Amino acid sequence: MTRSLGGPVRRMADSATMMYVSALAMSGVAILLSVALPPSERGLLVATTTSAAIGVAVGGLSLETFLLAQGRQWLDETAGRRSLAVYLATVPLTAVLAWIFALYSDAAVASVAAAGAACIAASNVPAAAGLTLGRFLSVYRYRAVFAAVAPALYVVLILGSVRDAQLWLLAWLGCQTLMAVALWTRYGPALFRLARRRSPPSERLTRLGLTHAGAVAQVFTYRFDQLALARHQGPDALAVYSLAVAAIEFTQAGAVVAAQRTLGDHADGSERRLSGVLRRALYLTLGMSVAVLAGLAAIGVLTSGYEAALLLGAILVARSVAVTVGKVLSARLVNLGGERATAVVAAGTAVIAIAGYSLAAPAFGAVGVALTSVVLFALHATATAVALKQRPVTPVEPVPQPDVPSKVGNSG
Numbered sequence: 001m002t003r004s005l006g007g008p009v010r011r012m013a014d015s016a017t018m019m020y021v022s023a024l025a026m027s028g029v030a031i032l033l034s035v036a037l038p039p040s041e042r043g044l045l046v047a048t049t050t051s052a053a054i055g056v057a058v059g060g061l062s063l064e065t066f067l068l069a070q071g072r073q074w075l076d077e078t079a080g081r082r083s084l085a086v087y088l089a090t091v092p093l094t095a096v097l098a099w100i101f102a103l104y105s106d107a108a109v110a111s112v113a114a115a116g117a118a119c120i121a122a123s124n125v126p127a128a129a130g131l132t133l134g135r136f137l138s139v140y141r142y143r144a145v146f147a148a149v150a151p152a153l154y155v156v157l158i159l160g161s162v163r164d165a166q167l168w169l170l171a172w173l174g175c176q177t178l179m180a181v182a183l184w185t186r187y188g189p190a191l192f193r194l195a196r197r198r199s200p201p202s203e204r205l206t207r208l209g210l211t212h213a214g215a216v217a218q219v220f221t222y223r224f225d226q227l228a229l230a231r232h233q234g235p236d237a238l239a240v241y242s243l244a245v246a247a248i249e250f251t252q253a254g255a256v257v258a259a260q261r262t263l264g265d266h267a268d269g270s271e272r273r274l275s276g277v278l279r280r281a282l283y284l285t286l287g288m289s290v291a292v293l294a295g296l297a298a299i300g301v302l303t304s305g306y307e308a309a310l311l312l313g314a315i316l317v318a319r320s321v322a323v324t325v326g327k328v329l330s331a332r333l334v335n336l337g338g339e340r341a342t343a344v345v346a347a348g349t350a351v352i353a354i355a356g357y358s359l360a361a362p363a364f365g366a367v368g369v370a371l372t373s374v375v376l377f378a379l380h381a382t383a384t385a386v387a388l389k390q391r392p393v394t395p396v397e398p399v400p401q402p403d404v405p406s407k408v409g410n411s412g
Contacts, residue, residue: 017254020140020256030150051113054097055101060124061208062215065263066211067132068131075132076133080198094117094120095115098116116173116176120180122184133187138186139187142183213346221377228357229241233362244313251317258278260331278325278329293310312370319370338391
């Protein structure tokens with residue numbers, strides 16, 4: 001029996017996608033355990049972690065996307081001190097933004113949101129370097145391990161009958177801190193070399209800005225629904241809707257890994273491989289949707305006040321499919337140097353999202369917001385597909401190493 005189980009376990013541990021799914025699964029378990037809190041306390045927990053997440057999304061400069069699009073040669077031989085300074089600046093920037101979002105929400109612990117955002121941003125910098133070096137499996141293993149710490153601590157809190165959300169938040173903050181330390185220990189040396197390398201004439205900071213502009217616009221498409229719902233329908237509606245959204249986002253795990261692999265695929269034949277990558281991501285999304293809906297149904301039976309999450313989750317499955325398609329196609333567009341096109345599509349969708357969510361939330365509540373999000377992400381995926389079809393297939397190659405002494409590029 002042990003031997004028969006050992007094979008599948010080893011295969012899972014050797015799969016980057018499964019490690020990513022495992023990390024997301026642990027996050028899902030943490031979300032499920034949070035329903036042990038009363039709605040008012042869970043609202044505090046969600047508001048604080050959401051403020052941190054939005055702070056990271058806006059202030060994190062989309063480093064993983066940007067570095068993967070540049071390729072390994074960029075990190076190993078070209079990027080210098082100026083790039084490193086920009087990457088490190090994401091840490092204080094995300095902390096300040098998370099603090100602002102927490103104060104705006106009027107329902108979050110601003111200090112914890114800021115600290116958590118800083119730790120997440122600090123871990124994303126070395127993680128982006130690791131992914132760019134092709135260490136997908138290693139990075140996702142780290143994330144899976146530390147993602148398992150939070151639900152373990154939550155179980156301890158539940159067994160101790162702790163129903164104070166601030167103590168749950170401290171457990172969450174501890175996990176983010178540990179992961180940042182571990183990732184810097186593992187991948188920090190790849191970044192330290194940048195500090196000893198003279199900056200080249202061009203470090204593609206304009207391209208970084210364009211890449212991130214699209215990501216910032218998407219923050220409003222992804223998260224403004226929750227802000228609008230909280231504002232117009234109150235914390236109870238947010239608690240149920242955010243549970244459904246978090247559960248459905250779990251089904252997009254394969255899309256994230258597929259998008260990152262597409263971003264980093266600069267080899268010949270990348271265009272032919274795109275359809276296979278997209279097909280596998282969609283299969284995984286649909287398969288995991290079934291499991292997620294079963295979980296939401298169980299929550300509705302076992303808890304009080306979360307019954308409506310199943311209906312919302314069923315609506316949001318269509319959103320998850322659209323997100324999967326949009327992520328992979330957007331990654332391919334960026335891979336071909338189409339950051340400006342992705343930014344334009346994302347900005348247009350964001351404008352519609354702000355207006356649509358603001359109208360749907362007061363009039364139709366959570367169901368109206370969920371349906372609006374489905375339409376928005378379907379529009380985003382369609383517009384991205386049209387832009388990609390019009391884009392010439394000319395993948396952007398990493399910038400050649402500048403004409404400087406070789407010991408500068410290879411030092412360390």
